[in-house]
Amino acid sequence: MATVDKNTRTLPGLVHSPNLPVVLTIAAVIVGFAAMLPLVQSSGATSRAGQVQQLQDEKNGMQARLRELELEVAGLGSLARIESEAKTRLQMELPKETHYIAVDAAPPEDDKLPSRYLPTQRPESPDDSSLADDLFGWLVP
Amino acid sequence: MSKKDRGVTWRLWVVVAVMGFGVLVVTGRLAQLQILDHGQYRQQARLMHMSEETLFDRRGALLDRNGYPLAASEDTFDVLVEHRAWEDPDRAASASQELSTITAVPPEQMVQEVSASEIFEVSVARNLKYEQAVAVKDLGLRGVRLVKSSHRVYPEGNVAAQLLGFVGRDNVGLTGLEADLDATLGGSTGTLQFERDGLGNRFALAASNLTAPVPGANVVLTIDRYIQRLAEQELERTIGENKATGGTIVVVHPATGEVLAMASRPTFDITKLDLTDESKIALYRNRAVTDMYEPGSVFKLVTTAAGLDTGVVGPNTWWYDSGALTVSDWTIRNWDLSANGSSSVQQMLSRSLNTGAAWVAGQVGEDAFYRYVDSFGFGKPTGIGLTGDSPGRVRTPQNDPDNWRPVDMATNSFGQGISVTPLQMVMAVAAIANDGMGMKPKLVKEIAYPGGTQAVPSEPTGQIISPLSAQTLQQMMGVVADGYSTAYLNVKGYNVGGKTGTASLTEGNGYKKDAYISSFVGIAPLENPQLAVLVKIDEPKDLPWGTVVAAPAFSRLVQQALAYLEVPPQDAALVSAP
Numbered sequence: 001m002a003t004v005d006k007n008t009r010t011l012p013g014l015v016h017s018p019n020l021p022v023v024l025t026i027a028a029v030i031v032g033f034a035a036m037l038p039l040v041q042s043s044g045a046t047s048r049a050g051q052v053q054q055l056q057d058e059k060n061g062m063q064a065r066l067r068e069l070e071l072e073v074a075g076l077g078s079l080a081r082i083e084s085e086a087k088t089r090l091q092m093e094l095p096k097e098t099h100y101i102a103v104d105a106a107p108p109e110d111d112k113l114p115s116r117y118l119p120t121q122r123p124e125s126p127d128d129s130s131l132a133d134d135l136f137g138w139l140v141p
Numbered sequence: 142m143s144k145k146d147r148g149v150t151w152r153l154w155v156v157v158a159v160m161g162f163g164v165l166v167v168t169g170r171l172a173q174l175q176i177l178d179h180g181q182y183r184q185q186a187r188l189m190h191m192s193e194e195t196l197f198d199r200r201g202a203l204l205d206r207n208g209y210p211l212a213a214s215e216d217t218f219d220v221l222v223e224h225r226a227w228e229d230p231d232r233a234a235s236a237s238q239e240l241s242t243i244t245a246v247p248p249e250q251m252v253q254e255v256s257a258s259e260i261f262e263v264s265v266a267r268n269l270k271y272e273q274a275v276a277v278k279d280l281g282l283r284g285v286r287l288v289k290s291s292h293r294v295y296p297e298g299n300v301a302a303q304l305l306g307f308v309g310r311d312n313v314g315l316t317g318l319e320a321d322l323d324a325t326l327g328g329s330t331g332t333l334q335f336e337r338d339g340l341g342n343r344f345a346l347a348a349s350n351l352t353a354p355v356p357g358a359n360v361v362l363t364i365d366r367y368i369q370r371l372a373e374q375e376l377e378r379t380i381g382e383n384k385a386t387g388g389t390i391v392v393v394h395p396a397t398g399e400v401l402a403m404a405s406r407p408t409f410d411i412t413k414l415d416l417t418d419e420s421k422i423a424l425y426r427n428r429a430v431t432d433m434y435e436p437g438s439v440f441k442l443v444t445t446a447a448g449l450d451t452g453v454v455g456p457n458t459w460w461y462d463s464g465a466l467t468v469s470d471w472t473i474r475n476w477d478l479s480a481n482g483s484s485s486v487q488q489m490l491s492r493s494l495n496t497g498a499a500w501v502a503g504q505v506g507e508d509a510f511y512r513y514v515d516s517f518g519f520g521k522p523t524g525i526g527l528t529g530d531s532p533g534r535v536r537t538p539q540n541d542p543d544n545w546r547p548v549d550m551a552t553n554s555f556g557q558g559i560s561v562t563p564l565q566m567v568m569a570v571a572a573i574a575n576d577g578m579g580m581k582p583k584l585v586k587e588i589a590y591p592g593g594t595q596a597v598p599s600e601p602t603g604q605i606i607s608p609l610s611a612q613t614l615q616q617m618m619g620v621v622a623d624g625y626s627t628a629y630l631n632v633k634g635y636n637v638g639g640k641t642g643t644a645s646l647t648e649g650n651g652y653k654k655d656a657y658i659s660s661f662v663g664i665a666p667l668e669n670p671q672l673a674v675l676v677k678i679d680e681p682k683d684l685p686w687g688t689v690v691a692a693p694a695f696s697r698l699v700q701q702a703l704a705y706l707e708v709p710p711q712d713a714a715l716v717s718a719p
Contacts, residue, residue, distance in 0.1 A: 053343065060289065064216035065271040067199070074210045074296035079370050098700065100634050100710045107707075 192343075196331035197291055200312055201357030203305055203319075203326070205366040206399075206586055210296050212305050212319070214312075217292040218274035220244060220266040226284020227255045236282045237265075243276045244269060267310075268292045293319075295412050301369050302411035303427040304403050304527075304584075309416075316425045318360070318584070321528055325588060328357035359589040363399035368392055368702050372402035375676075379694040380406055383659075383681035389429045389563040390694070392702070393673045395571040395664065397599040398580025400525070401672070401702075403429050403564075431529035433560035434677070437644030438476075438493045438687070439662045440556030443569060445490055446614055447513035448501040450577075450606035456487040456617055466496040471548040473499045476643070487617055490640070491624045495555040502554035510550055511537040516605045517569040518579065519561055525582040534560040556644060567675035570662045573618075574670035577611035578604055619667045630692040632665060632700050634710030639663025639695065641687030646680060657685035661692045665699045671708050672699060 075081065086092040174182060202213035220240065227233035233255065237248035244266035251265040267290065269277065274287050293308050306317015313327065314320035331354030336347035343349075372390040380388050392402040405428035409421055426432075448454040464480025466473040475481075475495050481488070489497030502510050514520065520535035536558070538545045552558040564582060572579040579602035587596045606614075618638025622630060630639070639661055646656035660677040664670040676691040676698075684690065703710075 060216075061271055061275065064218075064274075064289070067215050068271055071210070071213055071215050071294050071296060074213065075294075077209070078297045079366060080298050098633050098704065 190336050191334055191348075192337045194288060194333045194335075196333055196352075196354045197289070197312060198328050198331070198354040198356035200291055200293070200308070200328070201326040201359045201589075203322075204359055204361045205364050205369070206362060206401075207365065208361065209366050211301060211362070211364070211366065212293055212295055214291045215294055217268040217270065217290050218277075218287045219264050219290045220269065220277055221262040221286050221288055222251070222255050222265050223262050223284035223286075224255060224258060224260065227252065232283075236285065239280050239282065240266065240277065240285070243273050243280075262286075297366055297370070299408075299410045299412050300366065300373065301364060301402075301404065302408050303405055303425065304364070305411065306425070307411055307414055317427060318362070318527070321526060322360055322585070325360060326357040328355040330354050356591055358591070361586045361589065363394075363397075363401065363583055363586045364403070365401045367705050368698075369402040369404065371698050371701055371705075372404040375694040375698045376404050376406055379676070379678055379690065383678060383683065383690050385678045385682070385690075386680040387428070388678040389432075389675070390677070390698070391429050391563050391567045391675045392698070393567050393571045393582065395574035395580070395670050395673045398568070398571065398583045399586065399599070400564075400582055400584050403427070405429050426529060427527055429563045430523070430525060430527050431531050431562070433531055433533050433562055434658050435559065435644040435647060436556040436561050436566050437642035437658065437660065438495075438498075438556055439566060439570075439640045439642035439660055440559065440561075441490055441493065441498045441554070442573065442614065442618070442640050442662070443514060443517055443519075444498045444501050444505075444510070444554040445486065445617065446517070446573060446606050446610065447505045447510055448486065449613055450513070450610040451505050451509055453504040454486045454501055456485065456613060458486045459483055460486075460489075460497065460500050462489075462494060462496050464496065466499050466551070468499065468503075468551040469546050469548045471551070473548075473551050487620055490617055491621045493555075493641070498554040499551035502550050507538055507547070507550050510554070511535070511539070513605070514553070514559075516579070516603065517572060518565050518602065519559070519569070523562070523564050523568060523582050525564065525584055527584070530564075531562050533562055533565055556642060560647075563675050563677050566660075566662060567673055570664060570675070571673035572602075572605050573611050573614050574664040574673050575611070576608040577606040615664065615667060615670070618664065622663065622667075625688050625692060629688050630661075630696050632696055632703070635665055635699070635703055635708075636667035636711065637663055637665040637699060638667045638670075639692070641692060643685050643687050656680045659685055659687040659690035661687050661695045663695050663699070665703060666708060666711075668711075671706060672702060674699060 199216070200214040202210045204210055222236075227236065230252075233252045234248065237251040240246070240251060241248040246266045254265055255263045269287075277285070277287060291312055293312075295305075302317075304317055306319040306321075307315055308319050309315050314323035319326065331352045333349065333351050335349040336344045338344060372392055376388050376390045379385070387406045389405045390402065391400065391404075393400055407424055409424040415421065445454075449456075460483075462475075462481040462484045464475060464478065473496055476493065479492075479494075481492065481494060484492070484494065484497060486497070486501065488494070489501065505513075514535055514537075519533055520537075520540075521532045522530040524530070535553070536545050536549055549558055568580070568582050581600040581602055583597065583599055585597045587594050589595075615638055618640060619636055622637050622639045625639075625641075630637070640663070642658075642660040642662070644658045644660075645652040646658055647653070648656075658677060658679055659681055660675065662673070662675045665672050665674070674695055676694045678690050678694075681690045
């Protein structure tokens with residue numbers, strides 16, 4: 001019976017407390033923020049996804065441009081263009097006679113090729129030796 | 142309860158019943174829309190909001206043996222216009238005008254294409270470069286969007302057109318290697334299903350379903366761009382000088398069977414394709430593998446190989462040439478109607494005597510002769526992997542016992558009454574150059590998949606003649622080549638071997654009047670053959686002789702090709718550097 005009396009006495013005290021508006025305002029703000037949270041999250045995710053898509057588009061575009069440039073390089077290295085440049089710009093002409101000269105020198109290195117068109121090299125297999133193998137190898141070279 | 146209360150209750154129940162009925166009707170309709178017809182409306186909504194795009198990854202490139210691209214793809218963009226977006230004529234006119242400044246497609250054409258179509262989106266401009274695509278995007282036109290596509294380009298220009306072939310608008314190979322290697326080059330397409338807004342743009346955060354496309358593999362050919370270009374230049378020059386109607390040059394590396402060059406004329410310009418012109422369809426075929434011809438005297442090499450390998454003759458075996466040889470009531474004569482008396486087999490080859498070739502074939506016997514013809518690859522496809530790989534035509538006692546007669550073997554021995562393709566002929570000579578070991582012609586050196594490279598091994602077809610017989614025949618070919626005037630055949634610094642051929646052009650069941658095929662087939666250098674070359678010129682107008690018409694082209698081509706391949710010349714030809 002004493003507990004009941006205590007409760008009935010406390011409630012009116014809280015209702016009539018001068019802090020009630022502050023408490024309610026804080027509660028409302030918390031609830032408001034809590035309600036905004038999904039919206040903010042959703043908005044952020046949408047914005048980020050938009051940025052990702054934009055970057056993806058940019059990447060695709062740059063890749064397209066890169067491939068255009070690759071082919072431009074290939075076109076610049078074509079035999080027809082090289083011959084044309086040699087004949088017109090450099091005023092060169094085909095030899096009328098062929099002489100074979102033996103020289104005591106190493107042959108030149110192979111020409112550099114447009115590497116993007118070369119066959120993809122198979123990646124080297126990763127080192128799968130264990131720590132014990134490494135240690136053993138270190139101890140017994 | 143009073144009378145007034147009963148009246149209110151009754152009217153209330155009526156109102157409740159009407160409202161209840163209304164609720165039932167609405168609920169029923171909702172149930173119909175959302176449950177019964179759910180699938181149909183879902184599909185409609187999906188069509189309005191979702192878009193599906195076919196995705197292509199890069200089609201693989203066709204590379205020459207050193208990695209230079211002969212055909213490759215560049216990324217381009219197509220402009221799609223939503224049909225509904227251009228229903229308003231003013232908007233369509235304005236938008237098309239803006240697009241036209243970038244795409245160079247006439248605005249009227251774009252509007253007409255969109256209005257005439259009933260599909261949701263219409264492609265109004267194709268193969269835009271990257272900068273053009275950016276410019277179109279910057280216009281921000283309603284209902285206009287860009288999709289990625291691909292365009293085939295040929296960095297070396299119009300080289301090996303018939304061999305490479307071309308692709309259609311859908312990126313599928315239609316002719317040549319593009320068609321024959323389509324599964325390898327094309328990869329596989331993917332799809333992207335996505336939700337879009339009213340402008341056709343994709344929602345950033347919405348449902349999408351992506352099946353990624355798989356890029357095609359790069360195919361490294363055995364073709365060498367330098368030798369291919371040389372072959373095409375020499376072919377053009379020889380056809381022009383002799384006012385011929387066409388021709389073929391094939392260059393093969395004997396030890397591996399790798400085809401280094403394969404050129405035919407007439408041809409088409411692969412960089413300026415016009416598929417609407419049906420008269421050009423005949424130009425698309427690769428004549429080196431599809432077209433048959435009577436080889437003429439170059440076939441005497443096969444006859445001699447059979448004779449040497451069976452041991453019935455040697456280079457110095459003598460026989461008597463009376464100028465005529467009678468076989469089954471038919472008389473075989475020499476091309477110049479000469480009678481040469483006692484002659485050796487070497488002289489038979491050097492002077493290209495028909496009677497001698499028929500005599501050697503007779504010594505070999507029909508079974509063995511046709512066995513060698515078959516072993517050298519005649520009468521069956523070469524297996525090079527190109528569409529239209531013709532088997533040629535060889536009539537034998539086995540495959541046509543009713544019509545074959547002994548005179549057929551006599552004429553076959555000097556290359557008449559038998560049809561071969563240029564590729565078959567050069568592969569037979571390549572086998573002689575490869576010490577008698579036949580090789581399957583090879584066009585693909587390796588395939589470069591995104592994850593690794595797969596080398597394509599060379600395939601021997603078998604030891605056709607013994608190495609000793611082959612080496613003897615190589616020396617005999619050298620003697621034959623030495624007998625030609627240096628005005629026509631002169632490869633400075635190298636010994637070469639070869640044989641000319643001049644054959645009548647077949648037409649129907651007979652021969653075309655005054656129409657010949659001049660050819661030269663040779664190997665170089667003789668000591669260690671690196672090249673087997675066939676030059677075949679169709680219908681030269683003046684002199685028809687292979688020596689005059691085809692040998693000079695062989696000579697010039699081999700001279701440059703051997704230097705390019707860094708094949709050392711004979712020591713005698715070397716000059717020491719000071």
